[in-house]
Amino acid sequence: MHTPTTEARPSIYYQYEVFKPWLASAHPPQTRQKVxxxxxxxxxxxxxxxxxxxxxxSVVLSAELQFSQGSRAIxxxxxxxxxxxxxxxxDRMTAGGLPWxxxxxxxxxQRVFRMEAPHDADDRFFPIINVQQQFMEEYLHDACKASxxxxxxxxxxxxxxxxxxxxxQLEVDTPEGPYTLKSxxxxxxxxxxxxxxxxxxxxxxxxxxxxxxxIADIKIDLPLPTERLAYFDPDWNPGNTILMHRxxxxxxxxxxxxPPGETPEEALRPESLKARINAQLAMIGHAGVPWEMxxxxxxxxRTLTLPDFVHGSVIFTGDAAHLLPxxxxxxxxxxxxxxxxxxxxxAFVAKGLAGPQLLANHSAERVGxxxxxxxxxxxxxxFMAPPSxxxxxxxxxxxxxxxxQAFVRPLYHWRTSRPHEYTHSMLNSAGDDNGxxxxxxxxxxxxxxxxxxxxxxxxxxxxxxxxLLYFTDTALPDALQQVINAARQKGMPLNVTxxxxxxxxxxxxxxxxxxxxxxxxxxxxxxxxxxxLLRPDQHICARWLTxxxxxxxxALNNALPR
Amino acid sequence: xTPLSHSPTLSIGGLETVYDxxxxxxxxxxxDKAQLFLVKLALLNANALADETLFQQHITAALQDL
Numbered sequence: 001m002h003t004p005t006t007e008a009r010p011s012i013y014y015q016y017e018v019f020k021p022w023l024a025s026a027h028p029p030q031t032r033q034k035v036x037x038x039x040x041x042x043x044x045x046x047x048x049x050x051x052x053x054x055x056x057x058s059v060v061l062s063a064e065l066q067f068s069q070g071s072r073a074i075x076x077x078x079x080x081x082x083x084x085x086x087x088x089x090x091d092r093m094t095a096g097g098l099p100w101x102x103x104x105x106x107x108x109x110q111r112v113f114r115m116e117a118p119h120d121a122d123d124r125f126f127p128i129i130n131v132q133q134q135f136m137e138e139y140l141h142d143a144c145k146a147s148x149x150x151x152x153x154x155x156x157x158x159x160x161x162x163x164x165x166x167x168x169q170l171e172v173d174t175p176e177g178p179y180t181l182k183s184x185x186x187x188x189x190x191x192x193x194x195x196x197x198x199x200x201x202x203x204x205x206x207x208x209x210x211x212x213x214x215i216a217d218i219k220i221d222l223p224l225p226t227e228r229l230a231y232f233d234p235d236w237n238p239g240n241t242i243l244m245h246r247x248x249x250x251x252x253x254x255x256x257x258x259p260p261g262e263t264p265e266e267a268l269r270p271e272s273l274k275a276r277i278n279a280q281l282a283m284i285g286h287a288g289v290p291w292e293m294x295x296x297x298x299x300x301x302r303t304l305t306l307p308d309f310v311h312g313s314v315i316f317t318g319d320a321a322h323l324l325p326x327x328x329x330x331x332x333x334x335x336x337x338x339x340x341x342x343x344x345x346x347a348f349v350a351k352g353l354a355g356p357q358l359l360a361n362h363s364a365e366r367v368g369x370x371x372x373x374x375x376x377x378x379x380x381x382x383f384m385a386p387p388s389x390x391x392x393x394x395x396x397x398x399x400x401x402x403x404x405q406a407f408v409r410p411l412y413h414w415r416t417s418r419p420h421e422y423t424h425s426m427l428n429s430a431g432d433d434n435g436x437x438x439x440x441x442x443x444x445x446x447x448x449x450x451x452x453x454x455x456x457x458x459x460x461x462x463x464x465x466x467x468l469l470y471f472t473d474t475a476l477p478d479a480l481q482q483v484i485n486a487a488r489q490k491g492m493p494l495n496v497t498x499x500x501x502x503x504x505x506x507x508x509x510x511x512x513x514x515x516x517x518x519x520x521x522x523x524x525x526x527x528x529x530x531x532x533l534l535r536p537d538q539h540i541c542a543r544w545l546t547x548x549x550x551x552x553x554x555a556l557n558n559a560l561p562r
Numbered sequence: 563x564t565p566l567s568h569s570p571t572l573s574i575g576g577l578e579t580v581y582d583x584x585x586x587x588x589x590x591x592x593x594d595k596a597q598l599f600l601v602k603l604a605l606l607n608a609n610a611l612a613d614e615t616l617f618q619q620h621i622t623a624a625l626q627d628l
């Protein structure tokens with residue numbers, strides 16, 4: 001019998017709703033499901049929403065009866081917002097969030113580095129926006145509830161997953177006891193401590209760093225802008241690093257490294273938290289400002305990934321698939337990219353529109369992304385929390401030099417999460433003109449957003465399937481239309497946008513005037529007849545200076561291997 | 563030992579000047595800061611060298627016969 005707490009979690013700024021558990025006795029006998037998603041965090045819910053968008057139903061199992069405790073993930077990148085826009089929650093994130101683009105590093109009272117994240121006029125979203133995870137989960141949950149294809153089950157804890165021939169069988173425990181659930185596919189989105197990963201005895205590759213960090217959220221009124229603040233080697237915490245972020249609702253995140261040998265239990269004692277937070281406030285010139293503790297936790301830095309995310313009928317995603325350090329806001333932001341990728345890859349396989357090699361592609365692409373992130377995050381971690389005497393000496397030398405020597409200051413840049421480019425994806429078209437373009441997003445790259453008008457951007461018009469951007473002001477050639485129609489008849493969702501057309505044109509589902517040619521310029525298309533093919537996650541898989549029917553057919557075949 | 567570079571090297575007099583200056587600076591930094599001082603110096607020299615391959619050769623050479 002699984003009995004999750006029915007007591008609302010404490011919070012200064014967030015009112016937790018305790019949901020009713022889903023009970024098997026109140027529902028008809030369970031048929032075999034297409035997809036069961038274990039876990040209702042960012043990765044699980046975005047996977048469910050993307051699957052639903054492609055017409056695939058799913059069951060989402062949450063062991064708890066409420067959203068996660070504490071703010072957890074608070075910094076969401078532009079690409080995350082673009083993904084959240086695709087699943088319909090970006091407006092709510094924007095409404096409640098604090099956008100920012102500057103980061104500051106301090107040493108001995110001097111600002112030794114200022115990061116300025118670029119903000120292009122063509123971008124709808126800021127480089128980063130701060131929103132507490134509970135709100136983000138609430139927005140995603142509301143979107144899940146609004147979908148008839150998502151069966152959300154609170155209070156359902158998975159005890160076991162047994163791989164069968166072509167499906168998996170789950171024992172799911174509830175407040176009235178366990179029931180059995182069968183599913184063609186199981187998505188393990190059960191977080192960094194994934195019980196499914198442990199039960200399947202899967203080993204992760206990479207490194208774990210020693211040392212702990214405390215995260216504390218405090219309610220306090222500080223007259224500081226929404227920017228990242230990093231303090232190195234302060235007098236009150238010698239050798240260690242402190243980070244601060246403004247959150248919505250009058251909350252600040254204070255994040256500090258513990259001296260070696262101190263246990264998490266010692267660090268989380270109220271008197272210990274109080275003394276250190278007071279010391280930090282005093283150091284930044286705000287001693288004595290009243291504050292109240294909302295939530296605290298401890299983490300350690302790890303750079304680990306499963307070498308394959310697909311295991312029989314079980315697919316790992318988000319933190320269940322990899323553990324990434326907090327520096328560079330890589331947890332939830334990577335999970336969104338994982339989930340968006342998994343959503344469409346799995347949907348197309350579940351619908352029989354592609355073979356299992358499409359799931360292998362998902363795994364290869366996202367493991368590649370995880371490894372790239374681990375390489376970058378490892379550099380940040382070795383600077384923020386040096387793992388050995390040598391690394392500490394180099395870090396301290398850089399701190400010291402940075403007061404007078406500009407050349408070392410870029411080492412403070414902690415390489416914020418950015419979308420992985422699937423440059424060598426098997427879905428990229430071999431016979432297109434990718435190499436001939438002088439600019440624009442290349443093979444595997446995420447799309448370049450483009451401002452079309454007031455509150456109107458290119459990415460507002462894309463998604464839900466493959467997108468063909470065809471640069472024209474007249475009807476698509478018959479031969480192209482025939483290829484497009486044939487692909488659709490086989491079930492491939494393919495949306496055609498005529499770019500540069502002031503009026504609707506035959507063969508296009510929509511048209512964008514692009515009167516000043518700005519979109520065409522950003523995509524490096526020199527003349528009418530050029531085209532881009534975007535996957536359902538909007539990454540580029542083919543582009544042509546002059547599109548013809550034969551090469552379009554080849555690209556479509558390649559993008560959806562059967 | 564093989565030479566690390568074909569570029570101009572220090573004269574004997576210049577080497578002697580460096581020898582004295584470095585020894586004096588290590589003493590000035592003090593025992594507890596000598597390591598930090600030497601790493602800062604190595605980073606400044608590496609930046610002036612502007613050649614990470616050559617710097618790696620210097621690391622290899624310096625690690626010999628410790």
